[in-house]
Amino acid sequence: QQQVKQSPQSLIVQKGGISIINCAYENTAFDYFPWYQQFPGKGPALLIAIRPDVSEKKEGRFTISFNKSAKQFSLHIMDSQPGDSATYFCAARSLYNQGGKLIFGQGTELSVKP
Amino acid sequence: GAGVSQSPRYKVTKRGQDVALRCDPISGHVSLYWYRQALGQGPEFLTYFNYEAQQDKSGLPNDRFSAERPEGSISTLTIQRTEQRDSAMYRCASSLATLQETQYFGPGTRLLVL
Numbered sequence: 001q002q003q004v005k006q007s008p009q010s011l012i013v014q015k016g017g018i019s020i021i022n023c024a025y026e027n028t029a030f031d032y033f034p035w036y037q038q039f040p041g042k043g044p045a046l047l048i049a050i051r052p053d054v055s056e057k058k059e060g061r062f063t064i065s066f067n068k069s070a071k072q073f074s075l076h077i078m079d080s081q082p083g084d085s086a087t088y089f090c091a092a093r094s095l096y097n098q099g100g101k102l103i104f105g106q107g108t109e110l111s112v113k114p
Numbered sequence: 115g116a117g118v119s120q121s122p123r124y125k126v127t128k129r130g131q132d133v134a135l136r137c138d139p140i141s142g143h144v145s146l147y148w149y150r151q152a153l154g155q156g157p158e159f160l161t162y163f164n165y166e167a168q169q170d171k172s173g174l175p176n177d178r179f180s181a182e183r184p185e186g187s188i189s190t191l192t193i194q195r196t197e198q199r200d201s202a203m204y205r206c207a208s209s210l211a212t213l214q215e216t217q218y219f220g221p222g223t224r225l226l227v228l
Contacts, residue, residue, distance in 0.1 A: 006156075032215050043118070043205055043219030044157065089156045093215070099170050100145055100209065102217065104156030 003027055004092050006105025013112050019077040021108045023090035026071065030092040034102070035064065035075045038087045047088070048075070080112045116140070118220035120206050126226045127196055135191045135223045137206030143218075144211045146189050148181055151203040151222070163189060164211075196227045 005024045013019045023033075034049035050057045050064040050073065057064045063076040077084055087109050091102040119138045127133050139146050145164050149157035159173040165186040174180070178196075183189040193200055203224050207217040 034215065036219075041221075043207075043221050045219065046216050049215060091156070095213070099162065100215075100217070101147065101159040101162055101170060101173070102149075102157070103159070107154070107156050 003103045004090060004105045006090050006108060008108060009106065010109045011111070013080045013110065015080065015082060015112055015114050017080050017112075019075075019080045019084065019110055019112070021075045021088055021090070021110070022072065023074065023105050024070075024072045025092050027092070027094060027103075028071070029094040029096065029098075030103075031095055032093040033064070033066065033073050034091050034093075035062075036089045036091060036104075038089065038107075044089055077110075080110075082112045082114050085110055085112050118206055118208050118218050120204075120220040120223050122223060123221065124224045124226075126228065128228050129196060129198060131196055132192065132194045133196055133225065135193075135204050135225070137189045137191070137208075137220060139187065139189070139206070139208030140218055142210070143208035144186075145209045145217075146183055147207040147209075147217060148189070148191050149205045149207065149219075151205055153203075157205055157219075160191070193225075196225075198227050201225055201227045 035047045036044035037047045038044040061078045066073045090105040121136045147162040148160040151157045161171040163183040178194045181191045203222045205222045207219045209217045
């Protein structure tokens with residue numbers, strides 16, 4: 001059963017534009033929602049994460065918006081740069097029910113055009 | 115400092131052979147996770163350890179897959195009687211503790227079963 005749905009599958013944005021990637025989840029026991037960034041040939045690396053007790057978290061050009069009632073969260077990349085071109089994965093975890101394991105979305109391949 | 119390392123980086127084997135994939139976590143990290151990542155998909159949880167204890171093996175596809183971490187450091191994922199459907203990228207991640215959310219991923223082992 002797919003527990004985290006991610007969209008879009010791919011995204012093309014012009015340099016300086018805003019990239020938006022969305023995720024929806026089903027399990028209301030999830031208590032931690034990270035976004036991972038993966039460059040070709042590399043392992044995923046944590047980019048930014050949020051817990052459900054806040055609606056937004058910002059770190060530099062990256063912002064997570066979280067809507068608990070809708071069971072959705074999104075990643076916004078402001079002033080997108082060619083160096084942001086990578087695959088982005090949202091994920092979720094339920095520490096109480098499932099321990100530390102992360103449930104990942106399918107990924108979004110972002111391409112930022114110069 | 116050194117990150118998570120995995121070996122071999124690439125493994126080509128014939129169907130029916132056994133393979134052993136190794137993960138060396140970041141020094142001092144208590145929790146160690148194994149994921150499998152198909153091309154174009156997000157990582158899928160297989161199993162995880164706290165110290166040497168296997169906490170959750172619910173993601174292992176069948177009894178041909180096993181994992182161990184006998185001294186609470188290096189871990190080995192073993193696949194017996196490999197099948198073509200086992201071909202994938204196998205990733206290891208570690209975290210300081212289960213409650214410490216950030217998981218650091220290794221570069222992965224690309225397994226190809228002919």
